[in-house]
Amino acid sequence: MQTLNCTNKADSSFYSHFKMKISYLLNAAILIIFCCASSSCKRQEEVLTSLQKEDTQIATSAFATNVKMQEIKGGYYKPFYSSDSDALIKVEPFLMDERPVTNAEFLAFVKANPQWKRSAIKRIYADTTYLHNWVSDTALPKNALPNAPVTYVSWFAAKAYATAVGKRLPTLDEWEFVAMADETSINARNKKTYSNNILNLYLIKNRQYNAVKLSTPNYWGIYNMFDLVWEWTDDFNSVLINGESRSGDYNDKNLVCAGSATSATDVLNYAAFMRYGFRSSLKANYTISNLGFRCANSISNKTK
Amino acid sequence: MKKIFFLLISSILFFSCKEKTIKKELPSNSIFYLKSDWQNQNGQTIKLNDLRGKTLVVVMIYTSCKTACPLLVADMKKIEQQIKPNNLNKVSLVLVSIDPKTDTPERLKEFAKTGKMDAAHWVFLRSTEAATQEFANVLSMKYKKISPIEFSHSNIISVFNPDGELVSQEQGTSINVEKVAKEANEIAEGS
Numbered sequence: 001m002q003t004l005n006c007t008n009k010a011d012s013s014f015y016s017h018f019k020m021k022i023s024y025l026l027n028a029a030i031l032i033i034f035c036c037a038s039s040s041c042k043r044q045e046e047v048l049t050s051l052q053k054e055d056t057q058i059a060t061s062a063f064a065t066n067v068k069m070q071e072i073k074g075g076y077y078k079p080f081y082s083s084d085s086d087a088l089i090k091v092e093p094f095l096m097d098e099r100p101v102t103n104a105e106f107l108a109f110v111k112a113n114p115q116w117k118r119s120a121i122k123r124i125y126a127d128t129t130y131l132h133n134w135v136s137d138t139a140l141p142k143n144a145l146p147n148a149p150v151t152y153v154s155w156f157a158a159k160a161y162a163t164a165v166g167k168r169l170p171t172l173d174e175w176e177f178v179a180m181a182d183e184t185s186i187n188a189r190n191k192k193t194y195s196n197n198i199l200n201l202y203l204i205k206n207r208q209y210n211a212v213k214l215s216t217p218n219y220w221g222i223y224n225m226f227d228l229v230w231e232w233t234d235d236f237n238s239v240l241i242n243g244e245s246r247s248g249d250y251n252d253k254n255l256v257c258a259g260s261a262t263s264a265t266d267v268l269n270y271a272a273f274m275r276y277g278f279r280s281s282l283k284a285n286y287t288i289s290n291l292g293f294r295c296a297n298s299i300s301n302k303t304k
Numbered sequence: 305m306k307k308i309f310f311l312l313i314s315s316i317l318f319f320s321c322k323e324k325t326i327k328k329e330l331p332s333n334s335i336f337y338l339k340s341d342w343q344n345q346n347g348q349t350i351k352l353n354d355l356r357g358k359t360l361v362v363v364m365i366y367t368s369c370k371t372a373c374p375l376l377v378a379d380m381k382k383i384e385q386q387i388k389p390n391n392l393n394k395v396s397l398v399l400v401s402i403d404p405k406t407d408t409p410e411r412l413k414e415f416a417k418t419g420k421m422d423a424a425h426w427v428f429l430r431s432t433e434a435a436t437q438e439f440a441n442v443l444s445m446k447y448k449k450i451s452p453i454e455f456s457h458s459n460i461i462s463v464f465n466p467d468g469e470l471v472s473q474e475q476g477t478s479i480n481v482e483k484v485a486k487e488a489n490e491i492a493e494g495s
Contacts (some may be wrong), residue, residue, distance in 0.1 A: 122332045122333070122334075122337050123331075123332040123333035124332065124333050124334060124335060124337050124338070124442065125337075156438075156441075234437075235448075237437070237440060237441055237444075237445070237446045237447070238446065238447065238448035239448075240446050240447075240448060240457075240458065280446070283441070284438075284441030284442065284444075
């Protein structure tokens with residue numbers, strides 16, 4: 001009997017203990033839910049602020065590339081558009097990538113900087129076609145050569161890439177200074193063949209899919225200035241032709257302050273006309289199938 | 305009963321919190337993602353995000369400009385006059401300098417004072433050359449320094465909603481101020 005009683009007692013005490021446990025558990029569960037609610041609230045806010053931090057940071061994690069840079073000795077050049085047709089612009093010595101940035105390099109950049117992935121990019125930095133030919137966030141387009149120039153990148157993305165590799169985009173004057181050269185001379189603008197050769201290259205279809213460095217470099221040892229892609233320049237938005245209105249009113253001086261600055265100095269250089277027209281039609285978040293970029297650097301930056 | 309009550313409270317807390325978070329998220333094309341630092345006419349350093357919550361009417365100018373900028377500034381004042389008094393505290397009229405070296409906060413303050421643009425809804429900003437260029441690119445604004453004291457630039461007045469999304473732009477030398485003011489009023493009333 002005693003044993004029975006005992007077990008009964010034990011049973012009942014076990015039961016009441018169990019009951020208490022349940023109520024504890026329930027209370028605990030409610031507490032946990034409550035805590036979760038408030039902490040997840042906090043956490044969500046934390047995530048959000050950290051996201052916003054990330055988003056607002058165009059600044060990027062560094063990574064290395066092995067592209068060779070050529071030293072451009074600099075000099076004077078006549079800008080294609082100038083308020084004073086005799087004005088020469090001095091281009092200081094600088095360094096320029098010998099070729100455009102490739103698909104493989106941009107993929108490495110995106111992997112190191114997830115905020116520049118296609119699915120994470122903010123519209124303020126790139127329009128809807130940003131890297132749109134890629135298979136996924138981290139897979140290049142089908143059949144694309146890793147060493148073909150990257151395209152469908154905005155000015156913001158190009159700038160972020162350049163920052164990540166410790167460089168910058170070339171200025172328009174720097175780019176055009178290098179573009180004056182042919183294979184044998186610094187300034188080939190006056191050669192009859194110069195403009196025609198470039199125009200012929202511009203006419204080749206789907207040239208952006210070819211690998212870099214297959215053609216002959218120019219005087220400075222720079223490849224692919226014309227034969228693969230158009231290129232972003234840092235100050236592309238300094239071109240003040242009224243490119244948006246294709247009304248034939250090509251030089252609508254009413255639209256711009258000091259608009260008389262928009263006068264061509266070298267009317268035979270039709271290739272340059274095309275480049276300036278193209279640049280003036282660009283917006284910084286545009287991404288285009290045949291628009292890529294290369295990096296440059298100041299000499300002082302390199303020696304630091 | 306108590307438990308149910310607790311559950312209710314915690315779930316209310318949970319959901320209310322969620323809603324707040326959703327509201328906080330910026331649209332993908334918002335200018336408030338730009339991280340650059342700016343100085344206003346009072347010498348305070350701010351981020352563009354500090355302008356959040358107001359309808360923004362934005363123009364880029366430089367104070368020493370003798371040609372198009374005075375017209376643009378006059379346009380901004382006309383817009384100010386056409387903003388309904390009830391809406392004025394929901395609108396900021398923002399003038400951003402494209403010549404940050406010359407346009408110091410003191411100079412911007414002086415410019416605001418002489419131009420009678422010293423009410424609270426006027427904001428004058430300058431930043432670094434790089435941030436100015438980036439901001440100009442967000443507005444699709446072209447500009448170029450053509451001499452130490454002269455810039456050529458496009459004339460654009462842009463309207464942003466309180467979340468920093470570009471709503472409309474007017475450009476050229478004869479800007480339709482009525483249209484800009486109407487737009488700003490409508491957004492301010494809706495916000």
